Amino acid sequence: MPELPEVEVVRRGLEAHVLDRAIRSVEVLHPRPVRRHLAGPADFADRLVGRSFTAARRRGKYLWLPLDTTTGTGQPPGDAVLAHLGMSGQLLVQPPGARDERNLRIRFLLGDAELRFVDQRMFGGLSLSEGGADLPPEIAHIARDPLDLAFDDDAFVRRVRRSSSGIKRLLLNQSLVSGVGNIYADEALWLAELHGDRPGQRLRRTDVLRLLEACRTVMLAALGEGGTSFDALYVNVNGESGYFDRSLEAYGRGDLPCRRCGTAIRRVAFMNRSSFFCPRCQPPPRGRLPASPGLDVSPAS
Numbered sequence: 001m002p003e004l005p006e007v008e009v010v011r012r013g014l015e016a017h018v019l020d021r022a023i024r025s026v027e028v029l030h031p032r033p034v035r036r037h038l039a040g041p042a043d044f045a046d047r048l049v050g051r052s053f054t055a056a057r058r059r060g061k062y063l064w065l066p067l068d069t070t071t072g073t074g075q076p077p078g079d080a081v082l083a084h085l086g087m088s089g090q091l092l093v094q095p096p097g098a099r100d101e102r103n104l105r106i107r108f109l110l111g112d113a114e115l116r117f118v119d120q121r122m123f124g125g126l127s128l129s130e131g132g133a134d135l136p137p138e139i140a141h142i143a144r145d146p147l148d149l150a151f152d153d154d155a156f157v158r159r160v161r162r163s164s165s166g167i168k169r170l171l172l173n174q175s176l177v178s179g180v181g182n183i184y185a186d187e188a189l190w191l192a193e194l195h196g197d198r199p200g201q202r203l204r205r206t207d208v209l210r211l212l213e214a215c216r217t218v219m220l221a222a223l224g225e226g227g228t229s230f231d232a233l234y235v236n237v238n239g240e241s242g243y244f245d246r247s248l249e250a251y252g253r254g255d256l257p258c259r260r261c262g263t264a265i266r267r268v269a270f271m272n273r274s275s276f277f278c279p280r281c282q283p284p285p286r287g288r289l290p291a292s293p294g295l296d297v298s299p300a301s
């Protein structure tokens with residue numbers, strides 16, 4: 001699933017290419033991506049035609065495009081189109097008449113450009129968020145991310161140090177900190193030299209602050225390289241893949257030598273996915289790892 005850097009790359013592309021252009025038509029080619037619009041695909045399209053996107057904003061892994069004020073339609077101002085890419089969603093900007101993508105689901109005609117929502121697995125989607133221009137109420141429960149200037153480091157430290165959960169679980173808790181997924185959690189933990197199963201209660205304030213700084217360092221580096229792409233499912237609005245996968249230090253490097261100490265990176269099962277860490281640089285907490293639910297410490301096969 002795209003994480004903060006990948007979604008931010010898409011947001012920047014939308015900001016550069018789709019703002020302040022009248023939406024001439026909206027074509028919903030499959031109903032599932034607009035399933036959260038209970039009035040149906042036709043109503044979703046009708047309520048957007050003639051309007052324009054005025055900004056491109058993000059919180060964590062969600063994007064939203066505030067809409068301009070309508071005239072004579074009865075639609076109140078302050079609405080937005082809310083987007084989540086899910087596992088395989090793409091927002092692409094194409095010239096009109098360009099060949100349709102195989103999994104094209106929604107098409108917005110914006111004069112001399114088209115904004116297309118393409119989604120192979122259809123876990124993502126778009127919805128109309130009434131009154132959601134500043135912050136869609138559907139995502140108001142999601143915390144700010146570490147790159148947000150309003151992120152409260154002290155509050156994050158306090159909440160982490162009150163919790164008995166492992167620090168990686170806390171990093172993945174979107175009500176505590178958003179935008180950090182499995183890849184960047186592993187990378188930040190490697191950089192901070194902390195094992196993901198270390199309980200928050202056993203971390204010093206300096207440990208948590210070091211981890212926050214590691215999250216920022218890793219995600220800014222990923223942004224500079226267009227994000228992480230392991231396949232063709234994640235691309236920017238121009239259809240280009242990121243290349244931060246070449247710079248990963250832990251994630252996906254099971255059995256390869258740690259670039260810091262030379263010890264083989266280890267892979268373990270974690271919450272129905274995988275975690276990667278260096279057993280020397282990131283020693284597991286004593287008496288904690290074997291009992292941790294969902295975490296298998298058997299060697300990678």
